[in-house]
Amino acid sequence: MNLDLSDKTALITGGTRGIGRSMVETLAQAGARVAFTYRSSAEEAESLKAELESQGYECLSFQSDVADFAAAEKTVKDVLDAWGKIDVLVNNAGITKDGLMIRMTEGDWDAVIGTNLKGVFNFSKAVYRPMMKQRSGKIINISSVVGVMGNPGQANYAASKAGIIGFSKSLAKELGSRGVTVNVVAPGYVATDMTAALSEKAQEAMLGAVPLGRPASPQDVANAVLFLSSSYSDYVTGHVLHVDGGLAM
Numbered sequence: 411m412n413l414d415l416s417d418k419t420a421l422i423t424g425g426t427r428g429i430g431r432s433m434v435e436t437l438a439q440a441g442a443r444v445a446f447t448y449r450s451s452a453e454e455a456e457s458l459k460a461e462l463e464s465q466g467y468e469c470l471s472f473q474s475d476v477a478d479f480a481a482a483e484k485t486v487k488d489v490l491d492a493w494g495k496i497d498v499l500v501n502n503a504g505i506t507k508d509g510l511m512i513r514m515t516e517g518d519w520d521a522v523i524g525t526n527l528k529g530v531f532n533f534s535k536a537v538y539r540p541m542m543k544q545r546s547g548k549i550i551n552i553s554s555v556v557g558v559m560g561n562p563g564q565a566n567y568a569a570s571k572a573g574i575i576g577f578s579k580s581l582a583k584e585l586g587s588r589g590v591t592v593n594v595v596a597p598g599y600v601a602t603d604m605t606a607a608l609s610e611k612a613q614e615a616m617l618g619a620v621p622l623g624r625p626a627s628p629q630d631v632a633n634a635v636l637f638l639s640s641s642y643s644d645y646v647t648g649h650v651l652h653v654d655g656g657l658a659m
């Protein structure tokens with residue numbers, strides 16, 4: 411029983427930047443072979459892969475849009491062909507297209523639901539059978555405090571993140587008897603490119619409501635993912651782990 415992930419393989423969606431990048435580095439440092447995906451940031455992917463390999467870690471990267479069902483299936487197959495199994499899947503890739511409902515377009519809705527929610531379905535579906543067969547596996551889905559509390563201007567994002575919670579609990583019930591756990595991490599305000607895009611006023615308002623008085627670092631979230639990837643969490647499933655400095659109590 412420990413946080414050592416030697417002999418484990420992990421697949422992380424959206425691994426090139428922000429929280430995903432920190433997860434890739436953290437799970438690799440814990441001993442896992444880590445595959446990660448991205449949609450467009452090929453340069454960052456290349457440099458992350460090179461950085462990990464220079465430190466002696468095994469790593470694969472895939473340009474693969476999570477919203478694309480066939481691409482998810484192919485990515486999972488490629489990882490299985492290379493490494494034979496996937497022990498940990500982290501559905502991390504996510505986007506925002508914010509705006510009050512009055513201005514939110516159908517395109518804004520479809521893009522956010524397609525990436526954030528359907529993306530989780532796509533990759534979970536692709537690992538479902540292999541994890542069932544191996545009678546082990548850990549699926550970790552990245553939701554958000556916004557999926558729990560709601561947020562004006564983020565109806566599409568909140569719906570996608572709340573959907574992830576219901577989806578994960580259902581899957582946890584389906585897969586429990588096969589030794590596969592499914593959990594959710596719900597970060598609060600994390601300092602990444604995603605939140606840098608918010609207005610200063612919105613950032614201050616969010617921070618003001620955080621009991622711990624600071625934003626999360628990507629590492630704070632990666633630490634929770636490490637716990638849920640490890641044998642320390644073997645009896646935890648269907649759980650929503652808030653990593654939000656107390657924001658959503």
Ligand code: NDP
Pocket residue numbers: 423424425426427428429430447448449450451452474475476477502503504505525552553554555596597598599600601602603604605
């Ligand atoms: P970033 O915007 O910093 O990074 C997003 C990552 O996801 C990038 O690697 C990006 O790759 C990838 N990505 C985006 N869309 C796709 C896609 N369609 N297919 C594959 N990869 C994709 O985001 P964060 O690190 O801030 O967020 C990570 C997750 O955490 C998201 O699900 C987000 O909703 C959630 N979260 C973030 C919070 C925050 O405060 N930052 C708070 C709560 C939850 P590329 O550059 O190639 O597009």
